[in-house]
Amino acid sequence: MAIKKDILKQVALELHKRAAMILPQDVRKSIDRIYSEEENDLSRFVLLSIKENYEIAEKESRPLCADTGLPRFYVKCGNDVHIEGGFASLESILRQATAEATHSIPLRPNRVHPLTRKDMNNNVGIHAPSIQYSFEPEGSWIDLTTVHKGGLFGSDYRMLFPSDGITGIKKFFLDCLSAGFHRGLSCQPVIVGIGLGGTKDVCFRIGKEAACLRIIGHRNPDPDIAGLEEELIQLGNDIGFGPMGFKGSNSIMDVHIEIAYTHTGGLPVSIHHFCFAARRATARIFSDNSVSFREDPEWFTEFYRREGIN
Numbered sequence: 176m177a178i179k180k181d182i183l184k185q186v187a188l189e190l191h192k193r194a195a196m197i198l199p200q201d202v203r204k205s206i207d208r209i210y211s212e213e214e215n216d217l218s219r220f221v222l223l224s225i226k227e228n229y230e231i232a233e234k235e236s237r238p239l240c241a242d243t244g245l246p247r248f249y250v251k252c253g254n255d256v257h258i259e260g261g262f263a264s265l266e267s268i269l270r271q272a273t274a275e276a277t278h279s280i281p282l283r284p285n286r287v288h289p290l291t292r293k294d295m296n297n298n299v300g301i302h303a304p305s306i307q308y309s310f311e312p313e314g315s316w317i318d319l320t321t322v323h324k325g326g327l328f329g330s331d332y333r334m335l336f337p338s339d340g341i342t343g344i345k346k347f348f349l350d351c352l353s354a355g356f357h358r359g360l361s362c363q364p365v366i367v368g369i370g371l372g373g374t375k376d377v378c379f380r381i382g383k384e385a386a387c388l389r390i391i392g393h394r395n396p397d398p399d400i401a402g403l404e405e406e407l408i409q410l411g412n413d414i415g416f417g418p419m420g421f422k423g424s425n426s427i428m429d430v431h432i433e434i435a436y437t438h439t440g441g442l443p444v445s446i447h448h449f450c451f452a453a454r455r456a457t458a459r460i461f462s463d464n465s466v467s468f469r470e471d472p473e474w475f476t477e478f479y480r481r482e483g484i485n
């Protein structure tokens with residue numbers, strides 16, 4: 176049976192609402208832990224305000240932050256799924272849902288033409304909302320994940336040489352933290368996503384996905400990568416920053432690294448900060464049009480990270 180257009184639209188609208196107003200449990204737990212460990216009075220005050228803010232947002236059905244970011248979708252499809260009207264129809268539905276959610280929630284209409292600053296007043300435009308697809312070899316379902324992430328600061332890219340190695344990655348990581356945190360550009364505590372390898376565009380994409388689509392505490396299945404994630408969490412939390420650029424003991428909720436095979440002559444690295452308003456929501460729609468909402472996007476599957484030919 177094909178998944179119906181009106182179900183997809185309802186789900187997309189609900190996802191926008193949940194993402195904008197309800198902070199996922201893994202992020203709440205992380206902020207709670209950081210608050211309980213923080214000893215600096217000012218940083219404790221800031222963390223308490225962050226906690227109160229997300230509780231009020233959920234209770235009063237308001238967005239978690241006045242800057243509601245740039246809404247985007249991640250779509251994962253089982254290989255056997257059928258969608259009423261096909262994928263062009265799905266794209267249209269996701270655009271409609273974004274425009275409607277901008278007014279019904281409301282979301283701030285952040286998307287404008289880069290030169291003329293023309294504003295459609297609905298977060299829709301050329302390549303907006305961005306929609307990223309991936310596929311799984313089996314299943315007749317579709318996963319929709321929406322992420323409301325800002326698009327201004329907290330991301331950077333550097334092409335390293337292979338000989339720069341882990342030391343070069345750490346240096347770039349620390350340069351990004353101090354540049355972003357000193358100037359208050361990314362609203363800490365943050366989840367840091369790192370893309371290692373690939374081409375420049377893939378490096379940037381997987382780094383952003385690592386920041387936005389993994390649950391706090393989940394490690395990369397490659398033990399070398401997982402070890403580097405843990406080392407960077409420790410390193411980043413040892414530099415003396417707390418929340419919002421103030422002095423403190425924890426500015427990083429987690430570090431997630433994703434890799435792609437790359438050119439033998441280079442070591443591309445991208446770094447992305449996902450702020451404490453880490454807005455994401457996921458639902459699976461099955462071929463019988465039933466729907467199941469969840470908090471883990473489950474984006475990085477074994478198939479998505481496949482290494483071999485088949």
Ligand code: SF4
Pocket residue numbers: 240241242243244325360361362450451452
């Ligand atoms: S970085 Fe996050 S918390 Fe800070 S203004 Fe942007 S959306 Fe809001």
